[in-house]
Amino acid sequence: MGPGSALSAVAKQAEQLRKDGNNYFKKDRFGAAIDAYTEAITLCPNVPVYWTNRALCHRKRNDWLKVEEDCRKAIQLDYNSVKAHYMLGLALLQKQELDEGVKELQKAIDLGRGADPKGYMVNEIWQELAKAKYLQWEHASSKRAWELQSLKEACETALREKHFLDDSQTEGFLDEAIISHKKQLEALGQVFREAGEADIPSEVPDYLCCKITLDIFRDPVITPSGVTYDRAVILDHLQKVGKFDPITREPLDQSQLIPNLVIKEAVQAYLDKHGWAYKTD
Numbered sequence: 001m002g003p004g005s006a007l008s009a010v011a012k013q014a015e016q017l018r019k020d021g022n023n024y025f026k027k028d029r030f031g032a033a034i035d036a037y038t039e040a041i042t043l044c045p046n047v048p049v050y051w052t053n054r055a056l057c058h059r060k061r062n063d064w065l066k067v068e069e070d071c072r073k074a075i076q077l078d079y080n081s082v083k084a085h086y087m088l089g090l091a092l093l094q095k096q097e098l099d100e101g102v103k104e105l106q107k108a109i110d111l112g113r114g115a116d117p118k119g120y121m122v123n124e125i126w127q128e129l130a131k132a133k134y135l136q137w138e139h140a141s142s143k144r145a146w147e148l149q150s151l152k153e154a155c156e157t158a159l160r161e162k163h164f165l166d167d168s169q170t171e172g173f174l175d176e177a178i179i180s181h182k183k184q185l186e187a188l189g190q191v192f193r194e195a196g197e198a199d200i201p202s203e204v205p206d207y208l209c210c211k212i213t214l215d216i217f218r219d220p221v222i223t224p225s226g227v228t229y230d231r232a233v234i235l236d237h238l239q240k241v242g243k244f245d246p247i248t249r250e251p252l253d254q255s256q257l258i259p260n261l262v263i264k265e266a267v268q269a270y271l272d273k274h275g276w277a278y279k280t281d
Contacts, residue, residue: 010043010044011043011044013043014039014040014043014044014047014050015040017036017037017039017040017043018036018037018040018049018050018053020036021033021034021036021037021040021053021054021057022053024036025053025056025057028060030057030060030061033053033054033057034054034057034058037050037053037054037057038054041054046077047077048074048077048078048081048084049074051070051071051073051074051077051084052070052071052074052081052083052084052087054070055067055070055071055074055083055084055087056083056087058070059087059090059091064090064091064094064095065091067087067088067090067091068088068091068092068095071084071085071087071088071091072084072088075088080111081111082108082111082112082121082125083108083121085104085105085107085108085111086104086105086108086112086121086124086125086128088104089101089102089103089104089105089107089108089128089129089132090105090128092104093128093132098132098135098136098139099136101132102129102132102133102136105125105128105129105132106129108125109122109125109126109129112125113219113231122219122232123232126218130278130279131278133271133275133278134275134276134278134279136275137199137275137276137278138275140275141199141275141276144196144199145196145199148192148195148196151192152188152189152192155188156185156188159184159185159188199276200276201274201276201277201279204216204270204274204277205270207263207266208263208266208267208270210228210229210230210233211227211228211229211246211247212229212230212233212234212237212246213230213233215230216267216270216271216277217230217263217264217267218230218231218232219231219232219259219264220259220260220263220264220267221234221257221258221259221260222257222258222259222260222263223245223248223250223252223256223257224250224252224256225245225247225248225250225252227245227247227248228260228263229246231257231259234246234257235254235257238252238253238254
C-alpha cells in the first residue's frame, strides 16, 4: 500500500467517525459524539467540519470555553465557516464580550446570506444578533441617560446660582428676573428632552418594514414591480404560495429579485440611531 492509499484509508476512517458522531448527536449522546469527533480530528486535524461538529456538542453541554476553542480552530482552517463564526459569537456573548460577539455574529450572517439566504441558520443568527444588538443599545442607552441627567442637574444648578447672583444685583426688577429664570429652565429642559428622544421607542417608519411581515427589513430585495420585501419572506412565498408578486400579482421568479441596497443602508442607519428597534417579540 502506497502513501496515497494510506492517507485515503485514514481519511475514510475519520469520515466514518464523523458519521458515528452525527448519529450519537442525533440521540443526544453528546459525550460519545465528542469522543468520535475527537478521534476524527486526531486522524485528520485539518478538516474544519470536525471542529465545528465538536463545538456544537460542547454548545449543547454549555461548555462555552471549549466552544470558543474549537470554533477559533475551525476559522483558522476555513475563514468562511458560517457555523464557526456563529458559535464563536455565542461563546463570546456568554463571556460578556458583547462587542466582539456581535462582530462574529455579523460575520456569520453576512456569510450565511451569501451561501444560503433562505436557510434556517440565517434566521437563527439574525435572532441572536438582534438580541445582542438590543443589549448593546440598552447598555449604551442607560449610560447616555445617566450622563444626560447628570449634565442636566449640573446646568440647572449653574442656572440657579446665576439667578441668585442676579437677584442680588437687580433690585426693583425681581419679577423680570424670575420670568427670565423660568424661561431658561424651560429651554434647558427642552434641549435635554430632545437629546433623549432617540432612545425612546416608537413606531418604525413603514418604508423600512416588509410589506408582508410588517417587521423591519433584515435583507431587503426589490422586485421588477418596484416592491421591496425581506428576502427570506418573499422566497418562502414563491416556494409555498406561487411564483407571483404577492402585492401586484405580477409573475415573479427568484432570479428577478435584486438586493435593495438603498433601503438596506437606510435600515442600518435607522438601527444605528434607534437601537431599540432591534427588539424582537
